[in-house]
Amino acid sequence: MDFTINAEQRAVMDLARNLALKHSPTPVVSWSDAGKFAWDFVRELAEHGLTGIDLPESVGGQGQTLLDSVLVIEAIGAVAPHLADAIHITNFGAVRQIAAFAETETLAGVLREILAGTALPSIAMTEPEVGSAVSHLRTAARIERDRVVVNGQKIFNTNGPVATHYVVWARFGPAPQEVGAVVVPADAPGFSRGADERFISGEPHCALHFDEVELPADYVLLRTDGIRRMISIFNIERIGNAARSLALGELALALAQEHMTQRITGGKPLSAHQGLRWKIADMRTRLDAARLLIYRAALDLDGNGAPRASNVAIAKLTANEAGFAAADASLQIFGGSGYSSGSAIDYIWRRTRGWQIAGGSLEVLRNRIADEMFKGRVPALWG
Structure with missing residues (x-):
């Protein structure tokens, strides 16, 4: 297995590092900065082809390798640790789930917005009485004709207070194979956020409440075998x-x-x-x-x-x-x-x-x- 970093990869790492230093010349991260999402930085990453680095070009990615994504997040995190959130969100987190399973034009549009740095997704998986044990989720989704309805609660969602979309892991039925996911926009009727909270690192999170949230079925990411x-x-x-x-x-x-x-x-x-x-x-x-x-x-x-x-x-x-x-x-x-x-x-x-x-x-x-x-x-x- 070849672990050698080639000249092109080093150039991309240098580009990413220099962009990070421009936005954050010191590694000190204030409590205020830790609680903010760097929208300006993520949009600049998009302009330089540093979002969706190893996602296929067919879905709007750059078509590189997973190692390339690792090298970029490593380069940024080693000089401006909080700005690596922008790379994480556009290359490693909820974006991967949307890119892997989106089959509708609606979800393809959400993915394009994320990769352009104009939308911010968050994974909504952990629940108050369940933790992250996905086989015991209580949040439920049901299909009614051409609509999907979501009910439940999630906690510990990084960037929860400012995210524009949530990949909500939900149960479509009682069987283990009936766990799936729905992408819920933050402006969906019936969706609300709890009070803003902070992890001890300063990252914002909040509870998410889904009260008969009704959306077009196009927002369903997975219905079975999730x-x-x-x-x-x-x-x-x-x-x-x-x-x-x-x-x-x-x-x-x-x-x-x-x-x-x-x-x-x-x-x-x-x-x-x-x-x-x-x-x-x-x-x-x-x-x-x-x-x-x-x-x-x-x-x-x-x-x-x-x-x-x-x-x-x-x-x-x-x-x-x-x-x-x-x-x-x-x-x-x-x-x-x-x-x-x-x-x-x-x-x-x-x-x-x-x-x-x-x-x-x-x-x-x-x-x-x-x-x-x-x-x-x-x-x-x-x-």
Whole structure:
């Protein structure tokens, strides 16, 4: 397997990095900035062909590879961590589900708006009493002639307060294979948002309420077999998550290295202290290992062009832990200034902690890896 980054890929990474630095010249992310979606930045990404990077040209994408998308989100996240949200949303999240299963002109139009940077989708999956256990969803959808009606509630939707469309995972019937999805516009009658809330990283979220939301049936994304079909696409979301963790870890490492060369204690720089040098060595080793596993997951695709679930689980687990370990070690190296609110490390630490929950917790990933190892020998705990 060839992990070499070619000249064209490096040029695209440089383009993405420079665009990010233009919009955010410092890695410090204020509480205010963390709660805003960078509409100007996402539209500029669209103008430079950095949305839908590995989606087929037939649906409005750029026709590149999944690794190309990973390289771009990594490049942006390592210099302007909050701006990587724009790449994530237009290359890894709900957009993938819409692109994979949209069969109507209505949904094709929604996809075009997302890739143009004029619409913002969010995955509406988690529920108050169910969590993210999609096989137990209570949100229901029913077909009435040429309409679909949705009832239920969702929580923990990143960008929920400002999203323009929601990919709502819903149950069309009692059987497990009757879980599907409906794309609900934010202006749909019967839809409402709860109070604005924040994750500890500053990202906005809110509860979503669907009270007899009635839409043309053209907004139905999937009616049957949604769990199996959507989870395969969700693995791409997990690769994006892993790449974000890697990028944040790289930024934390770079900041720690710079600080260690400049900070003088006892007449010598911190970089001369063996104990701190070991922390840097551990960070470098873990991040390099995570990068190779992410690239493997992005390159080793199955016969349907999707990443293999076991590779993705291993990559995300390793990257989530490596990114947070780098952030935590960097905070320790910075001491009081690292523990101060408003520092670059403050945001990196908070955000890497969140990636260990979002998109599949570390515990879920370990179950998935073990299931693969014991396949055919014991019952699976995670599909």
